[in-house]
Amino acid sequence: MTRTPAASSKHLGAQTMKTIRIHRYGGPEVLHYEDAPRPQPQAGEVLVRVHAAGVNPIDWKVREGHMKDFWPHKFPLVLGWDLSGVVEELGRGVSRFKIGDEVYGVPDPARNGAYADYIVVREPELALKPNSLHHIRAAAVPLAALTAWQSLFDTAQLRPGQRVLIHAGSGGVGHFAVQLAKWKGAYVFATASTKNQDLLRKLGVDKAIDYRQQRFEEVARNIDIVLDTIGGETQERSWSVLKKGGVLVSLVEAPSEEKAKELGVRAAIIGAQPNGAQLAEIAKIIDSGKLAPVIDRILPLSEVRRAHELSQSGHTHGKIALRVSNGDGTLERK
Numbered sequence: 503m504t505r506t507p508a509a510s511s512k513h514l515g516a517q518t519m520k521t522i523r524i525h526r527y528g529g530p531e532v533l534h535y536e537d538a539p540r541p542q543p544q545a546g547e548v549l550v551r552v553h554a555a556g557v558n559p560i561d562w563k564v565r566e567g568h569m570k571d572f573w574p575h576k577f578p579l580v581l582g583w584d585l586s587g588v589v590e591e592l593g594r595g596v597s598r599f600k601i602g603d604e605v606y607g608v609p610d611p612a613r614n615g616a617y618a619d620y621i622v623v624r625e626p627e628l629a630l631k632p633n634s635l636h637h638i639r640a641a642a643v644p645l646a647a648l649t650a651w652q653s654l655f656d657t658a659q660l661r662p663g664q665r666v667l668i669h670a671g672s673g674g675v676g677h678f679a680v681q682l683a684k685w686k687g688a689y690v691f692a693t694a695s696t697k698n699q700d701l702l703r704k705l706g707v708d709k710a711i712d713y714r715q716q717r718f719e720e721v722a723r724n725i726d727i728v729l730d731t732i733g734g735e736t737q738e739r740s741w742s743v744l745k746k747g748g749v750l751v752s753l754v755e756a757p758s759e760e761k762a763k764e765l766g767v768r769a770a771i772i773g774a775q776p777n778g779a780q781l782a783e784i785a786k787i788i789d790s791g792k793l794a795p796v797i798d799r800i801l802p803l804s805e806v807r808r809a810h811e812l813s814q815s816g817h818t819h820g821k822i823a824l825r826v827s828n829g830d831g832t833l834e835r836k
């Protein structure tokens with residue numbers, strides 16, 4: 503991706519930064535590599551030098567304008583709501599972090615994201631990153647792992663011994679959900695296509711289901727919790743696998759309350775929330791060796807359009823991460 507020469511950081515002075523921004527909704531071509539003013543942390547906020555940014559489907563959904571009624575974004579907008587980096591500056595009153603701390607987090611998706619050299623994040627949205635992960639791998643964790651955590655633990659209240667069905671166990675959210683459910687002591691069913699069956703087993707899935715060869719409801723029965731990452735027909739067919747008192751948690755489409763009532767089950771749709779305290783817990787589990795991100799691929803920030811196309815295909819495994827900085831003050835370009 504090319505930069506506009508008139509917008510070089512030399513021309514604009516030292517307080518600029520490199521970003522990927524959009525000036526309107528649209529396809530991958532609206533993603534522009536350009537300079538922008540470096541943000542200043544206000545009270546309760548932290549300025550983070552971004553080393554890596556995770557890519558999530560929400561990035562292209564925002565880019566295409568699907569979330570415009572939900573988040574009133576202003577243009578130009580920096581995308582990317584998953585980051586790992588180093589604390590550069592503290593706003594007034596910040597007490598949990600110091601300059602130089604290595605942090606990761608999900609910044610508020612209503613504000614500018616992490617496809618940039620720097621981002622301002624509210625203190626409660628950050629945690630110290632897992633010691634055992636380099637920034638690139640750490641950036642792949644926060645949004646997807648928090649979504650899995652909040653779905654399984656906060657909403658579904660997963661208990662040891664319960665039977666869980668995770669749709670798209672090979673995906674960004676799904677691969678964390680499988681590992682977290684196993685960590686909690688659940689018996690895990692998960693779906694993916696033929697090429698991802700080995701991955702499901704490596705993640706610890708007890709019954710891997712190839713959704714291209716089998717109907718999941720023929721294998722998964724008497725389920726306590728379904729995690730629906732797909733919606734549509736997959737959600738509709740999921741009701742039949744739930745036991746009485748079970749729960750269907752969807753990330754994508756509100757399940758019918760009437761249907762839930764009729765079947766004696768619970769149904770919920772969740773919107774994952776930034777949560778530094780939960781990320782601190784997740785970091786501990788990662789450092790204990792019980793949880794790890796799977797990386798489909800690492801791309802430089804300059805290949806963000808390709809990263810979006812891949813994410814939009816709906817068939818990547820694990821996560822895509824973008825290398826934002828080399829860690830020595832130079833921006834990664836290749």
Ligand SMILES: NC(=O)c1ccc[n+]([C@@H]2O[C@H](COP(=O)([O-])OP(=O)(O)OC[C@H]3O[C@@H](n4cnc5c(N)ncnc54)[C@H](OP(=O)(O)O)[C@@H]3O)[C@@H](O)[C@H]2O)c1
Nearest residue numbers: 559649670672673674675694695753772773774816817818
């Ligand atoms: N509500 C929230 O707060 C929230 C948070 C995070 C994500 N989400 C949403 O949740 C969805 C999943 O997110 P993600 O990051 O996990 O996506 P993702 O990483 O793009 O998911 C890709 C995976 O889905 C699998 N897959 C595709 N079709 C499938 C099907 N019919 N049955 C089973 N598996 C299938 C693919 O496996 P194969 O290649 O083997 O088919 C692939 O590994 C997205 O729509 C995202 O926007 C919502």
